[in-house]
Amino acid sequence: MWRMRVYNFSAGPAMLPTEVLEAAKSELTDWHGSGMSVMEVSHRGKDFVAAAAETEALLRDVMGIPGNYRVLFLQGGASGQFDAIPLNLTSVGDKVDFLNTGQWSAKAIKAARAQGLDVEVLADEAASNYTTTPAAGSFTVDQSAAYLHYTPNETIGGVEFGYVPDAGAVPLVADVSSTILSRPIDVASYGLLYAGAQKNMGPSGLCVVIVRDDLVGHARPGTPAIWNYQAMAESDSMLNTPPTFGVYLLGRILAWVQDAGGLPAMADRNRAKAEALYGFIDASDYYSNPVAPDSRSWMNVPFLQARPELDKAFVAEAGAAGLTNLAGHRSVGGMRASIYNAMPLEGVQALIDFMADFESRNKGTR
Amino acid sequence: MWRMRVYNFSAGPAMLPTEVLEAAKSELTDWHGSGMSVMEVSHRGKDFVAAAAETEALLRDVMGIPGNYRVLFLQGGASGQFDAIPLNLTSVGDKVDFLNTGQWSAKAIKAARAQGLDVEVLADEAASNYTTTPAAGSFTVDQSAAYLHYTPNETIGGVEFGYVPDAGAVPLVADVSSTILSRPIDVASYGLLYAGAQKNMGPSGLCVVIVRDDLVGHARPGTPAIWNYQAMAESDSMLNTPPTFGVYLLGRILAWVQDAGGLPAMADRNRAKAEALYGFIDASDYYSNPVAPDSRSWMNVPFLQARPELDKAFVAEAGAAGLTNLAGHRSVGGMRASIYNAMPLEGVQALIDFMADFESRNKGTR
Numbered sequence: 001m002w003r004m005r006v007y008n009f010s011a012g013p014a015m016l017p018t019e020v021l022e023a024a025k026s027e028l029t030d031w032h033g034s035g036m037s038v039m040e041v042s043h044r045g046k047d048f049v050a051a052a053a054e055t056e057a058l059l060r061d062v063m064g065i066p067g068n069y070r071v072l073f074l075q076g077g078a079s080g081q082f083d084a085i086p087l088n089l090t091s092v093g094d095k096v097d098f099l100n101t102g103q104w105s106a107k108a109i110k111a112a113r114a115q116g117l118d119v120e121v122l123a124d125e126a127a128s129n130y131t132t133t134p135a136a137g138s139f140t141v142d143q144s145a146a147y148l149h150y151t152p153n154e155t156i157g158g159v160e161f162g163y164v165p166d167a168g169a170v171p172l173v174a175d176v177s178s179t180i181l182s183r184p185i186d187v188a189s190y191g192l193l194y195a196g197a198q199k200n201m202g203p204s205g206l207c208v209v210i211v212r213d214d215l216v217g218h219a220r221p222g223t224p225a226i227w228n229y230q231a232m233a234e235s236d237s238m239l240n241t242p243p244t245f246g247v248y249l250l251g252r253i254l255a256w257v258q259d260a261g262g263l264p265a266m267a268d269r270n271r272a273k274a275e276a277l278y279g280f281i282d283a284s285d286y287y288s289n290p291v292a293p294d295s296r297s298w299m300n301v302p303f304l305q306a307r308p309e310l311d312k313a314f315v316a317e318a319g320a321a322g323l324t325n326l327a328g329h330r331s332v333g334g335m336r337a338s339i340y341n342a343m344p345l346e347g348v349q350a351l352i353d354f355m356a357d358f359e360s361r362n363k364g365t366r
Numbered sequence: 367m368w369r370m371r372v373y374n375f376s377a378g379p380a381m382l383p384t385e386v387l388e389a390a391k392s393e394l395t396d397w398h399g400s401g402m403s404v405m406e407v408s409h410r411g412k413d414f415v416a417a418a419a420e421t422e423a424l425l426r427d428v429m430g431i432p433g434n435y436r437v438l439f440l441q442g443g444a445s446g447q448f449d450a451i452p453l454n455l456t457s458v459g460d461k462v463d464f465l466n467t468g469q470w471s472a473k474a475i476k477a478a479r480a481q482g483l484d485v486e487v488l489a490d491e492a493a494s495n496y497t498t499t500p501a502a503g504s505f506t507v508d509q510s511a512a513y514l515h516y517t518p519n520e521t522i523g524g525v526e527f528g529y530v531p532d533a534g535a536v537p538l539v540a541d542v543s544s545t546i547l548s549r550p551i552d553v554a555s556y557g558l559l560y561a562g563a564q565k566n567m568g569p570s571g572l573c574v575v576i577v578r579d580d581l582v583g584h585a586r587p588g589t590p591a592i593w594n595y596q597a598m599a600e601s602d603s604m605l606n607t608p609p610t611f612g613v614y615l616l617g618r619i620l621a622w623v624q625d626a627g628g629l630p631a632m633a634d635r636n637r638a639k640a641e642a643l644y645g646f647i648d649a650s651d652y653y654s655n656p657v658a659p660d661s662r663s664w665m666n667v668p669f670l671q672a673r674p675e676l677d678k679a680f681v682a683e684a685g686a687a688g689l690t691n692l693a694g695h696r697s698v699g700g701m702r703a704s705i706y707n708a709m710p711l712e713g714v715q716a717l718i719d720f721m722a723d724f725e726s727r728n729k730g731t732r
Binding site: 024039 | 370381394396400405568588593688
């Protein structure tokens with residue numbers, strides 16, 4: 001049976017470029033003529049070592065990562081880094097500052113406290129049900145803090161910072177799981193960036209950490225070796241067996257990003273998609289987006305309809321029309337369209353067309 | 367270009383069943399008619415939840431895992447568990463016993479010490495350059511120890527226990543990365559089994575932990591949430607995003623094992639392969655295996671040739687003949703053939719034929 005690929009609005013694991021999946025498929029049992037899958041070769045063999053080095057080189061090139069930053073390919077996801085960052089960057093009792101803009105920030109805060117840190121939350125957007133970000137300049141970073149942590153984009157609330165917080169001389173640490181590769185980023189503004197791969201970078205099971213040299217080498221005793229930044233940096237992330245298929249696929253995705261024009265082109269593409277969808281929602285009196293306009297995410301667009309009793313019907317009918325995974329997060333309700341790099345503008349236009357049609361069929365029957 | 371699949375003797379990541387890879391390939395862009403890859407769907411969606419549950423059910427069925435054991439799908443590999451096991455099963459200062467039969471045991475010991483445990487090594491085979499296992503009954507487990515840890519099969523030395531150590535009432539903890547699914551195992555003899563997937567279970571990046579109920583729920587404060595056995599058991603291993611492609615592929619591999627006759631059939635197949643290869647080596651006066659006969663591994667067969675200056679030529683010529691990844695580990699030298707479940711008897715026979723030919727071409731030229 002032949003089927004079209006669908007437009008998949010999943011928040012993560014998420015849609016991947018069809019071209020990348022087709023290429024991976026074509027060599028799944030025979031990787032560049034080796035007679036083996038990339039999954040079957042030793043991570044210490046010259047072929048895989050070269051592939052991993054190429055992935056890192058592509059990431060450095062695409063993101064413009066300065067030479068004084070290490071790139072680590074780790075396991076355990078961004079959630080693992082919620083613990084690993086305190087273990088690597090602090091001692092018990094150290095002061096750290098956080099901005100809390102959603103469920104992912106909150107989880108990072110909880111883990112930092114569990115690792116014995118003195119956490120101060122400089123701004124807490126819980127009161128708005130996480131539909132806002134703090135205004136630039138509305139908080140002051142304690143210059144004795146070990147770092148300032150924030151979440152540039154919250155996938156559940158669909159909330160995004162429109163600016164990079166000023167932390168002064170304090171290292172800025174950011175969970176960029178849902179925005180990495182979606183637009184240019186000034187890596188040098190950060191002490192540490194980390195991201196689970198399963199939104200813009202590939203399959204789940206791979207976590208990328210980009211960390212400035214001076215923050216490496218301070219791990220607490222007992223920090224698990226597989227998360228010890230120094231040990232992993234010194235072993236090219238191969239202290240233990242890396243998630244080889246994920247590293248390979250990230251390389252293919254980076255080449256796809258580069259071929260498409262790099263991060264400036266991704267930004268154009270993502271801005272256009274977001275503007276189209278928010279524009280349609282704002283022009284409608286049937287659909288609405290709950291997020292403050294200056295804090296709207298390019299990547300995750302939650303939306304409500306005037307008749308919430310039809311949410312299940314919306315999701316089911318959209319799925320039947322090839323627009324999948326549009327159910328909203330249970331904490332927000334309604335629908336959510338995640339429109340990462342791999343989602344083409346045509347997919348967003350198809351969603352808008354469906355939304356207009358659904359509205360026309362249901363609005364008048366109130 | 368069309369190429370045959372090769373016989374891949376890699377120690378891990380290792381050869382996978384061609385049938386499994388072909389099936390994964392056929393649905394890589396369209397998983398059972400969804401129009402999406404299994405890599406692209408939400409781990410919390412009903413399709414993936416069902417796939418993960420089926421993988422666990424298959425593992426329970428194939429291994430005969432009793433109902434009072436939890437099955438966890440984690441990240442960070444077996445190396446991650448070197449830290450996670452002390453964090454989950456002990457308090458700082460607790461006594462634990464270890465058997466040291468190779469480099470993997472030694473790494474587990476090092477991590478246990480780093481987690482503040484009072485480690486006693488009951489038997490240390492370093493003096494034999496890790497070519498032996500301790501005799502049954504030659505060591506006594508401290509009944510106040512939190513657990514006895516051992517490595518049933520050491521992939522580097524090619525050394526394997528021919529028996530299950532008697533730990534009395536002390537929980538027995540085993541790193542079964544290289545033997546899981548290779549033969550029947552009495553799970554009830556163990557408190558905890560753990561294994562990286564990349565030998566007999568699939569791609570790297572997935573770690574399976576099988577742990578008895580009474581050992582769950584004792585994690586130290588600060589144990590990373592993604593390794594907290596209780597938190598992961600209560601969330602069906604979905605506290606964070608699991609390595610979804612690995613879980614999916616493990617399910618396919620388990621179905622392949624089951625279709626082939628389950629673990630008794632795997633044992634027959636693996637015994638036959640090992641007997642053929644060791645039989646040939648023992649009958650040769652050109653090749654030798656350094657391991658004590660009662661401690662020889664079914665999975666990893668290191669071998670030396672009378673003319674070690676030809677090791678590179680052996681590996682290169684074997685590779686050209688479609689017998690890949692035969693270089694020995696740098697700490698042992700010579701060659702190593704890893705013959706996990708996916709290696710057919712025909713592959714071992716092809717290796718033996720090549721070894722005989724290589725010997726005949728080189729032996730007389732000394």
